[in-house]
Amino acid sequence: MARSGKLKGTLRRGLLLAMAAGTLGGCTAAGAAETSYITVAAAQPRQEGENAAVAAQLSGADTLPARFNPQSKWDWMDGSFELDITTEGAPREGVVFTADLLLRSDGKPQFQGRMNVETILLVGEGKRWAQCAMPAQLRASNFTEPVMRDGAAWYRARVAITFSGTVNTDVNGVWTNGVAFGQVVNQPVTGIKVFVAGTQCSYQGQVRLENASLGYTMGSGDGVSVSTTVPRHSQTALAAAGDVLTFESGARQALPQVKLADAKATAATVRTARYLAAMGSSDHVIFGHQDSVWSKAGTAASPLNGLSCSDIEDMTGSPAGVVGFDGLSLAGKEFSAALWNSSFAQQGLPSIDIAALGEPAANVKALAYLSNYCLSRGALVTLSCHMPNFSQAGVRAAYQAGKEPAYARYDFTTSTARDKGGNPMQGILPGGAYNAQFTAYLDMVADYASQVNGPILFRPFHEGTGSWFWWGTSTCDAATYQKVFRYTVEYLRDKRQVHNLLYVYSPDGNPGFFTEAQKRYPGDAYVDVIGYDNYQTDPSPDSSKWFADFSSGLSQLRKFAVQHGKVLAVTETGVNTSSPALGDVVTGLPRTGCADRQWFEKLLDAAASSGASYVLVWSNNSEMFHTPFVRAVNGDGSLYGHEMLDDFLRFYNDRRSVFALDQLDVVRGIQSGLK
Template sequence: MIKTKQIFLFALVFNSMLISYSQSNNTKLSLSDKKSTANTRILYYNLQKNANKGILFGHQDDLAYGVNWKYEAGRSDVKDVVGDYPAVYGWDLGGLETKSDKNIDGIPFDKMRQYIIDGYNRGGIITLSWHFNNPLTGGAAWDTTPKSLASALPGGESHEKYKAWLDEAAKYILTLKDEKGNLIPMLYRPFHELTGNWFWWCKNNGSPEEFKTLWKFTIDYLQKKGIHNLIYVYNTADFNSKEDFLEYYPGSDYADILSFDKYIYNDPLKDNSFIENCQRQFSIIDQIAKEQHKIIAFAETGYEAIPYDKWWTDTLMKAMSDYKISYVLVWRNHGWQEKEQKMHYYVPFKGQVSEKDFIQFYNLDNIFFEKDAAKLNFYKK
């Protein structure tokens, strides 16, 4: 009996050691910021762990406005339809560089701060992008004047201006705190869609070495300013191979999540290319993530005005199937665009043609909204 008990105890200890080793092996995909806050490290670990269970759903600017409404306390187009908020909230820092009181979408930064705090307090996850102006010309993010990227590098003619912009971002991020005064852990997606050709930081406007230098300088500079609550999301548009995805990649010690953005523009009942291309790109970044001990995400997607009534359960789910994706985020519900004379939204509202399918999507076992995120408690070990 004694020997049996000893063997049993040994087995328990050995099993515990294996679990401990496995966890440490997984978390050796440790954050690129070696001084990251404890809560940030916990969030990153839990994002990785949850990816084995399902995908967190996110929406850009969700709490600020929707189709035919703006700044109504507690409202959300997502919540209007499914009775729950998204698990991931996307916000943009564009406007900080000009010291504007509103961001690029017209949201007052004071309101955005409160929306971030509210979402975090309910258990949601925050992700930030930054459509900042062209540092060389002062034009919008979409101004692709040649040599704009190089101008922001150390020694470049716009470098001091660029540093001043980072100072403004750091000041704002340092105000995003919980009730105990701790900085809120967030996902930051700098220079998004970098393999495109529509932003001043895209690959057509700088060499791989120039881009890597800009990325590394930016992250190092923010950390010198005391920013240690960010998880860095490397984000591309289209790519065709592992080499293509990694061409501008700053290295595994400067990125934490691998992702891409892809929107659908053709009727999925007539054209299956969106699903096929997403699956191809996920297979590539999934391989890289496994090699580098990273996690993956679908950082932006959507079907403008969602004309297909089964888009959520048929198209989007097929595009993501077979891969352990941490989160998917669809773009904002701006509503009517006067200049373009069309509707611009990416989640349904009451009465929209895909409303019922969105409810079915919400009820899937492997899709998580905010109530699920709160139960999973991403900020607790």
């Protein structure tokens, strides 16, 4: 093995693009990262002699120094490990690179952050790069085995990376993500490069690579994933006939009458509100998940592994009962028309003519198509809006007046909801300096809603009782917040004549939130659903104190909702971590070492008895996730993946949890316009 030069620029560009895009799962598209976890399903050769023809055990070892910057999110180690190899023919999809990574240490390594091990296959005589889109990720806890090398003490971790689905590569001089494996790896592999990067990693010392191999045998696994022991049970569907909702037990719940903010709301919108109100009066709760059908943390789907484009569906066989999207996708910052065309449209769904529509309108259509896809599968849809600071909204140079809708004039990607300068809340009201930009954004929401074949739970200005968004307490008083919320409803409902929205007001659940939540409440004429956003940070093995506080806040909102005749929902929740040492990023579940392994079961206990109609946890992607995920399906049908899989399966198996397939007939009835 020889040390190579510092190939930082091109490689880093490809990695950052892959990570920013997230994982699209079975809907993997160009620009989307395809998770490179080990897949047990591909562990054995698929035909006699195949492994012998491709496998290569690489002798020797090499050592490089590492001096990672603990403040950096992505800091390359100087140099790379370069392995000489020539396979007999082109490897097939599912080929696995395994190696031992050793750290020089006289005691068990105690560094903070993580190391990312990136592997590139060099293909053919031209040594074209085929980069696995997500690196193997190692923490200090992975280096558990002490070994001696040349009289020195080292600690070893096993790395296993599967090349499956797509890779990143150079296409005509442009670094491109999401290219099909077989299009790139179509000649013998003539070398392998291994790079190591630190993410807020404090390790300083020697790194050694040895015992590398390429083949279809997994090796010892990643030391993190587990197999499930809880079988998945199917659930009986709910049914709604007339004014009665019938549960699987035979219990019946009346669909109460509701008074909505929109007196002209469509029959389907009214029916949805009544269904949610009935759920809130029962001991059942609908499970929701943000971005659930297109962004995932688990292994991307392929015809070989039996997985889907959804972590929830991988675990349960059903989509989430509520699927959340955000206005960021309307602007093309999360989902987009390009992703739709390269993923869902490849499965027989309509494609979008981006050139004819223009990119802004095409992105809006893509999210409408995705919402309709969810509704057709039994999921309700909710739209939050991390709106840009409209004082910083730019004008698109490519805008084509007369061809594109008026909202396409503005670039809504130039700022974020956390940019708080410029006094935007006053400025977006009628007569304000930014009213044109704001109403253009609302026109974009209206265009989206007009293309969705069902109701949308619309949740603008969420967590306004906190201080982190430009509509929060640090930049906006209660009276202004109320004015803006009311103006938003009036503009969509009265001026744009949008009648398939249910308006959701969702304060944050930080301590003492309720007083501010009451002050900022826009009024009964502008709200249909009272929401509750509350995350647990750094759970302990006993989360009883947090769940008691969670339930107390929810109880306050329940009384408020009942007094005002509104539906109640947990509109955001999940586990957060406060430092990279406790998880892979500063939000989401840790990849391993979760303190409370019954967290989802406890959430169900709290939510099902609270009067909440649904509970939604935040999104998953390759770098951050709020639910467990599946890496592979074992031969016996059990699942292999995140350590909290069993907890989530118990959550799913409980009769009180409701997923999309449980309510499929109800949602289809709503869409058909039943009154």
